[in-house]
Amino acid sequence: MIEAIGVGLTYPDGTTALKGIDLQIASGEVVYITGPSGSGKTSLLKLLMGMEYPTEGSLKVLGQAIAEGQESGIRKLRQVIGPVFQEFKLIRGRTAMENVMLGLRFLDFTPGKAKQRAYEALVKVGLEHKAFSPVENLSWGQCQRVAIARAIARKPVLILADEPTGNLDRENAINILNLLTEAKEKETTVLITTHATHFIEGKKNSMLIRMYRGNICCERLG
Amino acid sequence: MSIMRKIIYNMGYFFAESKKIIQSNLMSNVLTVISIGLIFFIFSMVITGLKISNRMMEIIQKDAEIQIHYDDKMSDDKVEELLERIKGLDGVLDTWIVDEEEAYRRMEDVLGKEADILKLFDENPFSPFIEAKIDLAYMDSVFNKLEHLEGVQYIRDNREILERIKNISGILGILGSLIAAAVAVSTFITVSHIIRQGIYNNREQINTLRLLGAPEPFIGFPFMLEGLILTLAGGLLTAILTVFSINGFYSLVATPLPFIPLPPREHLIEFMILVITCLSAILGIGGSLFGISSARKS
Numbered sequence: 001m002i003e004a005i006g007v008g009l010t011y012p013d014g015t016t017a018l019k020g021i022d023l024q025i026a027s028g029e030v031v032y033i034t035g036p037s038g039s040g041k042t043s044l045l046k047l048l049m050g051m052e053y054p055t056e057g058s059l060k061v062l063g064q065a066i067a068e069g070q071e072s073g074i075r076k077l078r079q080v081i082g083p084v085f086q087e088f089k090l091i092r093g094r095t096a097m098e099n100v101m102l103g104l105r106f107l108d109f110t111p112g113k114a115k116q117r118a119y120e121a122l123v124k125v126g127l128e129h130k131a132f133s134p135v136e137n138l139s140w141g142q143c144q145r146v147a148i149a150r151a152i153a154r155k156p157v158l159i160l161a162d163e164p165t166g167n168l169d170r171e172n173a174i175n176i177l178n179l180l181t182e183a184k185e186k187e188t189t190v191l192i193t194t195h196a197t198h199f200i201e202g203k204k205n206s207m208l209i210r211m212y213r214g215n216i217c218c219e220r221l222g
Numbered sequence: 223m224s225i226m227r228k229i230i231y232n233m234g235y236f237f238a239e240s241k242k243i244i245q246s247n248l249m250s251n252v253l254t255v256i257s258i259g260l261i262f263f264i265f266s267m268v269i270t271g272l273k274i275s276n277r278m279m280e281i282i283q284k285d286a287e288i289q290i291h292y293d294d295k296m297s298d299d300k301v302e303e304l305l306e307r308i309k310g311l312d313g314v315l316d317t318w319i320v321d322e323e324e325a326y327r328r329m330e331d332v333l334g335k336e337a338d339i340l341k342l343f344d345e346n347p348f349s350p351f352i353e354a355k356i357d358l359a360y361m362d363s364v365f366n367k368l369e370h371l372e373g374v375q376y377i378r379d380n381r382e383i384l385e386r387i388k389n390i391s392g393i394l395g396i397l398g399s400l401i402a403a404a405v406a407v408s409t410f411i412t413v414s415h416i417i418r419q420g421i422y423n424n425r426e427q428i429n430t431l432r433l434l435g436a437p438e439p440f441i442g443f444p445f446m447l448e449g450l451i452l453t454l455a456g457g458l459l460t461a462i463l464t465v466f467s468i469n470g471f472y473s474l475v476a477t478p479l480p481f482i483p484l485p486p487r488e489h490l491i492e493f494m495i496l497v498i499t500c501l502s503a504i505l506g507i508g509g510s511l512f513g514i515s516s517a518r519k520s
Contacts, residue, residue, distance in 0.1 A: 049433065078435030089430040093242065102431070106440040111231050 001027045001062060001158070001189050002048065008056030009043055009214075017043035019214040020057065025189060025207070027157075030181050032200045032221075033193040035211030041193040042086065044211070045162050048191065049083060050074035062157060079107060082151030082188075084161035084180070088143050090135045096122060096146045097131040103150045121153035122146075125179060141172055148179060159190040165199055173199045181206075229443065239444035240451060243420045251452060254416050258409055258456025259463070262501065265405045266464045266494055268398045270471075273493065274484060275391040281483035288364075289320075289378040290352040296373050304373050305352055311367050313360020321350045406505060413449045413509025414516060420445055421517040442514045449510025450503065457502030464494050 002025040009018040017040045025031055033041050046052040047059055050066050059066040064077040082103075090099045100118040109117065122128045125145040135143055144164060151159055161180055165173035177199060180190055194200065200208065204222025211217075229236075244251045292304060301319070309317045320328075325348035330337040340347075356364050361381065368377055421428065431441050472487050484490075 051433070075432075075435050075437065078433060081435070083433060085433075089426070089433065091427050091430065103434045105232050105235060106228065106436045111234075 001025050001029070003060045004054075004057065005059075006057030007047065007054045007059050009040075009047060009052060010055045017214055018047070018054075021214075021216050023209075023216065023218070025191070027189055028187050029189050030203075030206040031189070031191045031209060032203065032206060033191060033209045033211060034195065034197045034200070037195060038213075039211040040214045040216075041195070041211055042162055043214075044216075045160050045191065045193060048158075048160055049081065050077060080154075080157045082154050082156030082159040084144075084147050084151045084159070084164050086162040086166060088147040090143055090146055090150075092136050093134060095132045095134055096127060096138065096142075096149070099135055099146055100150045100153050103154050107154065117153045117155075118149070121149035124152060125149045141168065144168075144176060145179070148176070156188060159188060161190070161192045163193055163195065165194050165196060170199070177203075225439070228440070232440070232443075236444050236447055240447040243424065243444060243448050244451065246423055247416075247419060250416060250419065254412055254452050255455040255459065258412060258453055258502075259459030261405050261408055261412075262456055262460035262498060263463045265398075265401050265501070266460050266498055267467065268394060268401050269497060270464065270468060270490065270494060272391065272394040272398050273490060275387055275394055277485040278483050279387045279391055287353055287355050288368075288380075290354060290368060291349065291375045291378065292352065292373045293375055294349055300373060301352075304371065307371060308352060308354055308368065311364055313357045313364045314354050315357060316355040318353055319350060320353050322346045322348050325350065405501075409453065409505040410509045410512055413453060413506060414513030416452065417445050417449050417510050417513030418517045420448055421514070438518070442511075445514055446507060446510040449513065450506040453502040453506030453509070454499070457498045460498050460502075461495050464498065465491055468494070 002023060004021050004023040007018060007021040007023075008016070010016045021044070033044065035041055043052065047054060047066060048061055050061075050070075053066060053068050061077060062080065064070065064073045066074065091102060094102070097115075097118055100121055101114055104114040104117060107114075119128065119131065122131050125148050127142060127145050127149065130138060130142060130146075135146060138146065148161075148164070151161070159180060164176050164180065168176060173194075173196070177192065177194075180192060200206075200221070206221045208219050208221050209216050210219070290308065292301065296304070305317055305319065308314055323346070326340065326346050329348065330340060333339065354364075361379075365377065365379070368374055428441055468487065468491055472484065475482060476484055476487070
């Protein structure tokens with residue numbers, strides 16, 4: 001699923017975000033990535049999304065190399081990824097339903113099927129009653145759920161969630177983490193970054209990646 | 223699923239997005255439609271003029287007949303002899319005599335409602351003449367020979383009018399080409415600028431779509447539709463102005479001056495609407511694609 005060999009990332013301003021990362025993640029895994037701010041969590045997700053390219057080593061996601069000149073392949077790869085962005089990236093002026101459907105329109109669905117999938121995803125996140133509300137009328141937590149619904153509606157092979165627990169209290173944070181791991185299909189791999197390790201206490205059958213200053217340390221939970 | 227099917231499935235979404243893009247910058251878009259409409263109108267007027275002058279030339283060329291006026295005192299035998307000699311010239315296709323009554327009747331036709339003015343004359347003021355149908359290629363040589371024939375007083379032809387219309391048509395043709403180029407460039411710039419502005423205003427949405435893996439044609443389609451809608455709206459404005467102008471021109475010229483050979487009004491209007499629609503569509507799509515492509519590069 002994900003294969004990184006000696007991956008490093010240095011930004012044009014000279015900041016080194018990741019150093020010599022070796023990583024293998026199998027299909028269906030749930031992976032929590034933790035670490036303090038600036039440890040490289042978001043940079044790692046950006047690499048996996050093809051938003052940045054490794055400046056060292058090689059990285060493959062679902063067999064697709066993440067490198068310059070691979071734009072067409074990376075675009076196709078993004079179509080099977082369900083991203084949950086830290087700032088949600090929902091489209092203002094559109095309803096929750098329209099936002100969820102946005103991620104489905106250019107995939108191989110008829111309009112009816114896309115609508116059905118979007119609605120089912122909103123049901124899964126408990127927001128069916130807000131399906132036709134413009135997203136600017138929703139609370140922070142509800143927007144987060146819409147973003148998750150947009151990611152899971154595509155039935156993606158890989159879910160990448162960047163700090164989905166940010167700014168949430170303990171109870172809501174745990175709910176969101178549970179939602180992400182429970183709403184997924186069996187074969188879907190989920191990578192969740194969070195700076196708060198206490199939210200993942202007691203998690204089983206999953207992998208924990210601790211990050212610190214661009215380095216990683218992996219351990220198995222449960 | 224084929225790209226075409228995806229486009230058809232999402233047509234409602236594309237139109238809704240285009241509507242939102244237009245509404246988000248309504249004043250700029252309305253002004254764009256007006257400016258495109260006025261630019262197209264200038265072009266449309268030149269094309270209308272060109273079409274009318276071409277039609278006039280066509281009619282006049284088709285009607286390459288000359289009138290040979292001869293001495294009134296000539297006997298009938300002499301006139302018959304002159305007629306035969308003219309018929310024998312190279313380039314003369316046919317000849318016949320137009321008598322006084324026929325000349326009078328023709329003038330009545332030309333004057334139409336104003337023909338009553340002829341009743342002011344006590345006698346028929348027209349003289350008989352010989353009319354000859356000639357091959358345009360031989361026009362100069364026929365003229366030279368006719369001038370030297372005995373009994374010929376003067377020759378009336380439409381060469382001067384033909385030359386003038388040719389000149390006007392030539393000028394309109396050059397002007398039309400220049401204006402066509404100006405229309406194309408200015409519409410391209412106007413449309414591409416407004417598209418770039420729309421792309422800039424919607425850059426966050428575009429970025430999100432890219433992160434979700436949307437293909438570039440899917441992202442660009444609503445912007446291309448926006449350009450097409452703007453130019454078609456501009457074209458509609460031009461079509462309305464053009465129809466009013468053509469109707470106005472015909473009521474000013476065609477009725478009081480019926481002898482001017484204008485093309486049929488309905489045909490001219492249909493032709494101009496077709497030209498304006500095609501021009502709007504081509505420039506709208508072209509300008510949008512140019513705007514999308516330049517925005518992507520920058």
